[in-house]
Amino acid sequence: MTIHSEHPFLDPEPDPVRRWRGRLGGAVSLWTSGDEEGRAGLTVTSLMVANGEPARVLALLDPDSDLADVLARTGRAVVQLLGWAHRDLADAFAGTAPAPGGPFRTGEFEATGWGPRLVSAPTWAGVALETTAEVGWSSLVTCRIEHAEVGDDDVPLVHRRGRYSRGE
Numbered sequence: 001m002t003i004h005s006e007h008p009f010l011d012p013e014p015d016p017v018r019r020w021r022g023r024l025g026g027a028v029s030l031w032t033s034g035d036e037e038g039r040a041g042l043t044v045t046s047l048m049v050a051n052g053e054p055a056r057v058l059a060l061l062d063p064d065s066d067l068a069d070v071l072a073r074t075g076r077a078v079v080q081l082l083g084w085a086h087r088d089l090a091d092a093f094a095g096t097a098p099a100p101g102g103p104f105r106t107g108e109f110e111a112t113g114w115g116p117r118l119v120s121a122p123t124w125a126g127v128a129l130e131t132t133a134e135v136g137w138s139s140l141v142t143c144r145i146e147h148a149e150v151g152d153d154d155v156p157l158v159h160r161r162g163r164y165s166r167g168e
Contacts, residue, residue: 021046025160027167028090031059033070033077033115040066041103041116043094045159046138047079055145057127060138068139075129076114077143080121084155087164089118114147122151 025045032041047059057079061068071077082090089106091097099106109116114126127143134140156167 022161025158028082028086028157028159028164029059030080030082030086030090030093030118030121031061031067031071031077032080032109032117033067033074035074035115037073038070039104039116040070041093042067043082043090044079049145055148056130056142057125057145058140058142060135061141063134063137063139071129071141072132074115077127077129078112078115078117078124079127079143080118080124081153082118082121082157083153084157084164084166086118086121086157090157090164122149123153124149 026047027045029044029047030041031044032039034040042061042065044059044061047057050056050058059079061071067077086107088097089103092099092103092106104116108119110119111117112126114128117124125145126147128146129141129143131142132139153167158165158167
């Protein structure tokens with residue numbers, strides 16, 4: 001057996017744009033959507049807020065994700081900001097960690113008019129889908145913020161260079 005100093009899953013031909021994007025970092029959000037017909041969620045860090053009347057949130061979503069399908073069907077979603085304590089939940093919704101019974105079993109959710117909301121996330125917004133456009137390998141969604149609650153984010157979850165950190 002040979003021991004190497006490099007990462008065992010390191011891409012032999014790294015994508016410089018992907019690596020550049022990873023250095024931007026950002027708050028980790030969980031987008032959830034759905035109703036009694038079905039629900040879906042996705043961990044998202046590629047998002048921004050455009051203030052105005054009305055304010056909007058724009059995000060890059062995986063067009064093949066279940067969330068993209070459910071958001072298109074319902075036209076509504078909950079965008080919640082995650083904290084350090086939610087890192088396992090974030091991995092489950094990102095599809096990078098096992099979630100027996102599905103990722104919604106990794107936390108307590110309540111129904112809202114915009115979809116399921118993670119009860120332990122103090123900062124969240126209820127949004128309505130306005131537009132979707134294909135951008136690169138992603139779908140750029142623009143959503144109108146219809147409701148926003150801002151709570152104590154004592155230890156926000158931040159993602160940078162493929163790792164979580166405390167956003168203190």
